[in-house]
Each structure stands twice: as structure tokens, then as C-alpha cells.
Amino acid sequence: MSAVGSTESGSRQSGEEEAWSEDAETVSNGAGLLAGSAGGFGILSDGHAVAHPGQRMTLGTYFNAFPASYWRRWTNVEEVTLRATVSGHGTFLVYRSTSKGHVLRSASKSIDSDDPVDVEVTLPLKPFIDGGWYWFDVEAADREMVVHSGEWLVETERTTPGTITIGITTFNQPTFCVDQLAALANSQEVLDVLDEIVVVDQGTQHVRDHELFTAVSKVLGERLRVIEQGNLGGSGGFSRSMMEAVDRGQSDYVLLFDDDVQCEPEGILRAIAFADLAKTPTAVGGQMFSLYDRSVMHAYGETVKKYRWFWGPAPETEHGHNFARKSLQGTKWLHRRIDVDYNGWWMCLIPTSVIREIGLSLPMFIKWDDAEFGLRAQEAGYPTVTLPGVAVWHVPWHEKDDTIDWQAYLHRRNRLVAALLHSPYSRGGRLVWESFQTQIRHLMSMQYAPAEMGLMAIEDILDGPNRMHHDVLYRVPEVRELRKSYPDSQMKPALDEFPAPRRVKPPRKGKGPQAPGNRVAQLKALALGGLRQLQPIRSTAVRNPEATVPHMDLRWWLLSQLDSALVSSADGTSAAWYQRDPEQFRDLLRRSVTLHVRLYEEWPKLVNEYQRALPDLVSPDAWRKTFEQSMEPGPGA
Structure with a gap:
């Protein structure tokens, strides 16, 4: 048994x-x-x-x-x-x-x-x-x-469980990371199946310097290895763990962990047992609970909607299910088996045999690296199973909006690259059109920085796949520097640090803009808002913002009616002064049209280029060179 x-x-x-x-x-x-x-x-x-x-x-x-x-x-x-x-x-x-x-x-x-x-x-x-x-x-x-x-x-004929290398990628989270190491060190059951823990430290606040690290490292002994390298994001950190485990040749599986999770050690054993007895080599993923509201499950299973090419909850599931309010037995959708395309790398057990065959992660830095790997494994005949009862507690992402910060570049580029590699639809289904719609929303909302980063992403894709390893080293610092020049990305910690909002002309009949209720109303709002972007700016809006807009109310149809506004960040810690710029609007709109037309026309050629380049991009040899370069002065973010 x-x-x-x-x-x-x-x-x-x-x-x-x-x-x-x-x-x-x-x-x-x-x-x-x-x-x-x-x-x-x-x-x-x-x-x-x-x-x-x-x-x-x-x-x-x-x-x-x-x-x-x-x-x-x-x-x-x-x-x-x-x-x-x-x-x-x-x-x-x-x-x-x-x-x-x-x-x-x-x-x-x-x-x-x-x-x-x-x-x-x-x-x-x-x-x-x-x-x-x-x-x-x-x-x-x-x-x-x-x-x-x-x-x-x-019942099983297998007499011993598979063994694991645990790969933890960390960036300036030494306390989280050491706490996680201590929890693993205190579980004899985990130690019994553990070959090695590889901590890939890509930050400046090093795990080795934490006051409790020495004590934890003494318990783990030679089974703990800390590798310091330049910041290559999650894709670089986890690729390093994968490569180290494959090179060593001892473990049956690599278990990937984010640095800011808390794990139930029993879940590790369950994942291994399931993978040991799976019909084919199978990645086994853990589900994600909120670290701050511990009975709330944020991710039960993830799929990619192929026509839109967008990730999200698997069909028939819900984000944010609270088990303290509604039990397993009382929630009917929890009783369906949910099949997934991939599992987030907050916790994912991957057979080393699969890694040897399909390669490491794409050099994406962050965003879509886990999804692309899962899709690649799926196409090679290796499924991913997100297994109930296997879970971690993770800092939730709902208090962030990384689609308008420096990560906007990575969202756009990596989504498009993943589609070029794996989309079953001609020219990516709706993706090119949705990318253009995203540009329009940014422009109508005075979000010129993410609009510019979106165009940078498309330009880099059109430049071809061979630059991806270079970009994982250098592009993020360049993107961060770029966005600093835009008012919508210049954050201050308090509203009082800006001029007081003042609007000369009050809203018509005391009513602000209303959400367009149907497609005709949306097109009307888009047309009127678009015409307004070309008009001169009121002088008063240059001296004072016209309104304060909480992040929860950040909508294109609202911001398109203003010449300037104070907009708070998603986490509520800061705000920026959005300012309409007709000249910048025209330039970004013109380039958005040109680049999206070109992307659509060149899609078939790009599919061939990226699919031909994939084996080399994910190869250990290519990554080894990148790891070495990451330690040279300059690379990293």
C-alpha cells in the first residue's frame, strides 16, 4: 500500500x-x-x-x-x-x-x-x-x-517514492524564503524524499545574510544550495533550478516554489505520490490560497482561452472561493473534475524527464512563462494536473495592476510570443485585434507609458526571436527607464503632493460620465472620446488636475472626458497626475495602427521564425550563457 x-x-x-x-x-x-x-x-x-x-x-x-x-x-x-x-x-x-x-x-x-x-x-x-x-x-x-x-x-508495485529537487526563485524576500526553508527543514517526511533545495537568489537583499539562515542551513546541510545570479525574473530563476536538477541527474522531479508562499508539507507528498502513479509523466500543480485571508482560494485551475489567447480561471470554476463561507460539500462546481492547460509556478512539480525532452522555460523574465511551458508540455503529450488537496498560501494579486506598470511590456510581448508558438488559430484568433483595443484603452485613458511599452513589445517581436535571451538580461531596466518620462507613471505617495483638483466647467446636470450600456453606446463614447483627444487642453487642467479618480473607477470612458486627473495606484499607496497630450495621442495612435497592421500581415512568417527558434531558446546551453552574462556588470533589474 x-x-x-x-x-x-x-x-x-x-x-x-x-x-x-x-x-x-x-x-x-x-x-x-x-x-x-x-x-x-x-x-x-x-x-x-x-x-x-x-x-x-x-x-x-x-x-x-x-x-x-x-x-x-x-x-x-x-x-x-x-x-x-x-x-x-x-x-x-x-x-x-x-x-x-x-x-x-x-x-x-x-x-x-x-x-x-x-x-x-x-x-x-x-x-x-x-x-x-x-x-x-x-x-x-x-x-x-x-x-x-x-x-x-x-495498491502499487512501486516500493519507494520519487525524489525531488526543490527550486525556489527569490528576489529581495529573505524573510519569506528563510521561513519556507525552515518549514521544509522541520518536515522529516519531506526530507525523506528531498535530494536538494536550490535557492536561486536574484536580489540585492541576500538570503545568506538573513539572521536565521545559518541555523536553517545547518539543518539542511549539503541538501541546501544557494546560487546568486543577476535578476532574470521567474523564467531565469526557475530555468536555473530546472537545469541544476537535470544536470545533477538524481531527482525524479523538480518542485518549483515562489519565494513568498507558505506550503503545507503534506501537499508535497501528495503531489509526488500522484506523479509517481500517473499514467504518463505529468506535471502536478498546487492550488493557491490567499496568505492574508487563508480560507480564500484564488486559483483552482487555469486555462488559456485559445481564440482570445488569454489566461484565466478554467471553465466552471471561480476565483476567490471562500471555504469558510461555503464548504466543499456545499459547492457543486468543486465536484467537477477540472482539466487545466498549465499551473502557476507558485507550486508546480515537473518530471525531470519532461524537462530533458522539451527544455527549460522561455526567456520571458515573468508573465506567461509558466503558461507557455505547460502548453509546450501538453503538445508533447505531457499533461498538467492541478490537484485538489495540494496547495500553498500566496500573497494575492488582486491588489495589483501590473498591466499599467513596467510589466505592461512583458504582458504584451509574452502573450504574443506564446500565441505565435501555440495558437491553433490563423493569425492568433482575436489576439492582434485585442492588442490594438488595449492600445486604444490606454490612449483614451491618458496612459501613454503602457501604450508606449506595448508598442515596444510589438517592435521587439517583429525584430525576431533571437533577441529574447539578450532581452531577458537588459530589456526590463530599459523599460523601467522609459516609463519614468511619462506623467502617468510618475507616482507620489500622497494626493496632497499635487495641486488641488479644480474643474472650471461642472458636469452637465451634475452627472459625471456614465458607463456605456450597449455596443452602440460604447461606439458613441469611443467616437466622442477620440475626437476630444485631438482638442486643445484647457489651461486650467495644466495648472490643476480636473478630478480625483480612485483606481477602482479607472475606466477609459471616464478618463477620456477629462484633460487631467489624479489617479491612485491599485494598492492605494501612491497616485499619479494623468495629463492629456494631443500630440502624443496622435503619434501613439499612428504607430499603433502601423505596427498592428504589420503584426497581422507578418504573423505567418513570425510563427515559422519563433517555432524554429524555440528549441534553442529553451536549451540548457543557451541558458548557461545567459546565466554567466547575468553576473557581469549591467544586466539585471
Whole structure:
């Protein structure tokens, strides 16, 4: 038997409050990530979970339930055995769900013992093609029932688990990184399967200098290696970890981690067990919870919408699901099996055999590197599975808007490059048109810096793929320098540091611009707003901003009606004074039209160029040269 997951009823890793169901007779209301109950939940001092007399406790929760449909689809496992140790007086009940979220009882057993007794039941995976989970509940009678332990087991001929190299890319996050190293060092189960941890430090605040690093490094010994190199972004950091693991030739897998995550070590073991038993070499990804609101899941599964060529939540899933408010059992979409195109590299286990065959990451710096790698692996016959019950807590991204800072260049360039390599549609589907629409939104919003960076991205793509390794070294500092010259990128920490807003002409009838409600209204707003961009600027708008616009209200149809405005940043820490510039608008519009027409016309030629160049771009030899160059004076951001 091989263990593929254990219950964590005594763990408090999730940080959420215990969730209580409303009705002791209804199992579908159990909530939370770890264990939920109907009116009687407790944690004993030794870490066991207890159901008080007359109460029911469910282990049908995110970390304790068994995601049967994923094992049914991606492995050859045909049945799973639940083994639990319990004591007390009551009933041990096993349930399964269907892909539609319906709950069915699979087995039950009466328990009457003050001493711990083992309960074991073998369950088929046949009914789980489209979705469904297994879990168990305990219902106490006149005495409490205690769950001492539980695990899910499968039969396998394999006698030892695969081993891993953990690759952590870090940039000026020494405390996060050392905390993560300490958590790994304190898990004997992880150490048992660990060959090496490779920390690729690309910052100026080095991990080695942290006050706790020496103590952690003594525990990990020769299994910890810190490599310092120039800042090549996530693609450069993770490519270095991949290359080091492949060169060493010891590990079955590379496990990629962001530096600012907190990991449940049990999830590492589950990912390895799943990959060990997968039908084909498979990347196994972890799901992402919010580090600040720990029961909120931000990413359940990710796909690329092929016609638009845009990443996002997989169909039938939602971003931001809060398990403290709505349980696994009470959320029907969580019972469907979700197939993905890739997994974010906040946590992703990749077989080294796959890396040897398809290469390292593209030199993209950040943005789309994980998606492109997943799509490339998929085309080579190697799927990615985002496995429920495997997760990290990560700083959420919803308080950022990196589409208008220096990363706008990377968003645009890398999205287009990934489409050139993998889009199934002629000329990228809607992508070129959407890129042009993005330019228009920026121009109508007085966002001239991201508009310029978008054009720089297209110019670089038209220049061909051979510059990508050069650009991963040098382009980001150049982009950062470029945007400094634009008012919409000149941030100050307080609104008081700007002149007070003043508008000479009040809004008509006291009403500001309204969101266009249909396509005709949108076209009208676009036409009127576009004509306004060509008009002279009111002199008063040069001396004073005309309005203050919170970032949440940042819309092109609103900003297009103003000559200037104070606009706050997404994280609320600063603001910029947007200022309309008719001359700059004309120049950027003209170049936007020219470059997008050229991109559309040259698309087939670019597809051939980039696809021919791909093997070299992702090769260890090409990356080795880039790693060496990154240590020379100048490169890095």
C-alpha cells in the first residue's frame, strides 16, 4: 500500500475559523478546509479531532477529502482504501459525491470502544469519470468520538517514492524564503524524499545574510544550495533550478516554489505520490490560497482561452472561493473534475524527464512563462494536473495592476510570443485585434507609458526571436527607464503632493460620465472620446488636475472626458497626475495602427521564425550563457 494523503484534522495550517454546519442531519453543510461539524467541534491537546456527544463531524473538507475523479482520470489506480483510527461511541460513515455535487453514502460502521480501533474500507474509483470525492464523517452517540488519524492508500508495485529537487526563485524576500526553508527543514517526511533545495537568489537583499539562515542551513546541510545570479525574473530563476536538477541527474522531479508562499508539507507528498502513479509523466500543480485571508482560494485551475489567447480561471470554476463561507460539500462546481492547460509556478512539480525532452522555460523574465511551458508540455503529450488537496498560501494579486506598470511590456510581448508558438488559430484568433483595443484603452485613458511599452513589445517581436535571451538580461531596466518620462507613471505617495483638483466647467446636470450600456453606446463614447483627444487642453487642467479618480473607477470612458486627473495606484499607496497630450495621442495612435497592421500581415512568417527558434531558446546551453552574462556588470533589474 502507498499513502497518497492523510487527514489533517488536528492541523491549523489554514488559519481559518472552524466552520459550523446548521443541521446535524445534513452532511452537505460541513465547511472549512480541515474539519467541520454540526454544533460540536473541538481539537484535543494532542492534535486529534473530536465530535461531542450527539454531534456529527465531517472530514469532507478540502484537505481531508479524497479527489477521486483526478485519480480515476490521470492514474491507473482502480480503488482506494480509507484507513482511520477512531475511538468512542457512534457511527463512522463514508460518503462520495458525484460530478453534479450530489452526496451518496458508501459505507458505515458502528464504533463502541474507548480504545482506538482501526477502520478500513476499500472503495472503487469506477464512478468518477467526470468528478466526485470520497470523505468520511463521524457521528457521536452518548459519548464523544475521536478521530486519531486517517489516510488514503492505494495498491502499487512501486516500493519507494520519487525524489525531488526543490527550486525556489527569490528576489529581495529573505524573510519569506528563510521561513519556507525552515518549514521544509522541520518536515522529516519531506526530507525523506528531498535530494536538494536550490535557492536561486536574484536580489540585492541576500538570503545568506538573513539572521536565521545559518541555523536553517545547518539543518539542511549539503541538501541546501544557494546560487546568486543577476535578476532574470521567474523564467531565469526557475530555468536555473530546472537545469541544476537535470544536470545533477538524481531527482525524479523538480518542485518549483515562489519565494513568498507558505506550503503545507503534506501537499508535497501528495503531489509526488500522484506523479509517481500517473499514467504518463505529468506535471502536478498546487492550488493557491490567499496568505492574508487563508480560507480564500484564488486559483483552482487555469486555462488559456485559445481564440482570445488569454489566461484565466478554467471553465466552471471561480476565483476567490471562500471555504469558510461555503464548504466543499456545499459547492457543486468543486465536484467537477477540472482539466487545466498549465499551473502557476507558485507550486508546480515537473518530471525531470519532461524537462530533458522539451527544455527549460522561455526567456520571458515573468508573465506567461509558466503558461507557455505547460502548453509546450501538453503538445508533447505531457499533461498538467492541478490537484485538489495540494496547495500553498500566496500573497494575492488582486491588489495589483501590473498591466499599467513596467510589466505592461512583458504582458504584451509574452502573450504574443506564446500565441505565435501555440495558437491553433490563423493569425492568433482575436489576439492582434485585442492588442490594438488595449492600445486604444490606454490612449483614451491618458496612459501613454503602457501604450508606449506595448508598442515596444510589438517592435521587439517583429525584430525576431533571437533577441529574447539578450532581452531577458537588459530589456526590463530599459523599460523601467522609459516609463519614468511619462506623467502617468510618475507616482507620489500622497494626493496632497499635487495641486488641488479644480474643474472650471461642472458636469452637465451634475452627472459625471456614465458607463456605456450597449455596443452602440460604447461606439458613441469611443467616437466622442477620440475626437476630444485631438482638442486643445484647457489651461486650467495644466495648472490643476480636473478630478480625483480612485483606481477602482479607472475606466477609459471616464478618463477620456477629462484633460487631467489624479489617479491612485491599485494598492492605494501612491497616485499619479494623468495629463492629456494631443500630440502624443496622435503619434501613439499612428504607430499603433502601423505596427498592428504589420503584426497581422507578418504573423505567418513570425510563427515559422519563433517555432524554429524555440528549441534553442529553451536549451540548457543557451541558458548557461545567459546565466554567466547575468553576473557581469549591467544586466539585471
